[in-house]
Amino acid sequence: MRAPAGAARPGRAGLPGRVLAVNLAACVLLLIQYLLGMVVNLYVTLPGRHPGAGAGNYFAGAASGLAWVIPQGPAWAAAHAAFGLALVLAAFAAVALTWRRDSRVAMVASVLGALAILGAAFNGVSFLNYGHAFSSMIMGGLWALALACYITGLYLAARRVSRGEPG
Numbered sequence: 427m428r429a430p431a432g433a434a435r436p437g438r439a440g441l442p443g444r445v446l447a448v449n450l451a452a453c454v455l456l457l458i459q460y461l462l463g464m465v466v467n468l469y470v471t472l473p474g475r476h477p478g479a480g481a482g483n484y485f486a487g488a489a490s491g492l493a494w495v496i497p498q499g500p501a502w503a504a505a506h507a508a509f510g511l512a513l514v515l516a517a518f519a520a521v522a523l524t525w526r527r528d529s530r531v532a533m534v535a536s537v538l539g540a541l542a543i544l545g546a547a548f549n550g551v552s553f554l555n556y557g558h559a560f561s562s563m564i565m566g567g568l569w570a571l572a573l574a575c576y577i578t579g580l581y582l583a584a585r586r587v588s589r590g591e592p593g
Contacts, residue, residue: 440591441523441527441528442528442583442586442587442591443583443587444523445520445523445524445528445532445579445582445583445586446580446583446584446586446587448516448519448520448523449520449536449576449577449579449580449583450580451516452513452516452517452520452539452572452576452579453573453576453577453580455509455512455513455516456513456569456572456573456576457573458509459506459509459510459513459569460569462502462505462506462509463506463565463566463569465502465506466500466502466503466506467562469502470500470502470503471500472499472500472503472554472557474557476491476494476495476499477490477491477493477494478490478491478492478493478494478551478554478555479491479554479555479556480555480556481555484552487551487555488548488551488552488555491551491554491555492507492551492554495507495554496508496511503554506550507550507554510543510546510547510550511547513543513547513572514540514543514544514547517536517539517540517543517544517572518540520536520539520540520576520579521533521536521537521540523536524536524579528582529582531578531582532578532579532582532583535575535576535578535579535582536575536579538571538575539571539572539575539576539579542568542569542571542572542575543568543572545564545568546564546565546568546569546572549561549562549564549565549568550562550565553565
């Protein structure tokens with residue numbers, strides 16, 4: 427006897443379970459990112475001269491700065507940048523999972539969270555290359571927005587999982 431087409435199979439996470447896992451991963455990565463950012467802020471002095479520093483072309487400078495900081499920059503700054511890239515991947519995964527298959531609120535939260543993470547990443551690279559304190563402040567504000575979005579997504583997905591809703 428076969429299970430109905432819409433029924434979840436035992437041992438397999440449906441869409442709500444996958445959305446829950448991605449939102450939880452994004453929240454954990456955001457918290458780690460916050461702690462790494464505090465360590466960088468308090469204990470790391472970024473060199474004034476490195477690839478990308480003061481670049482006239484923002485995007486080329488951003489790529490150069492990021493390509494420098496992860497393999498050759500200060501260890502804490504490298505970890506902060508690497509976790510930032512992991513956050514971007516988690517954000518894209520959340521958008522892909524919720525796009526047109528989840529509630530509108532979950533979809534909006536994942537897109538807004540992804541935009542906040544991308545904005546924070548660009549401001550982080552901007553701080554690395556130009557050293558303006560407002561870039562760091564914007565990065566922190568966008569971090570808070572992203573965390574709020576993924577907590578919302580986590581809540582919505584947990585509610586769907588607890589109700590046993592199929593994906």
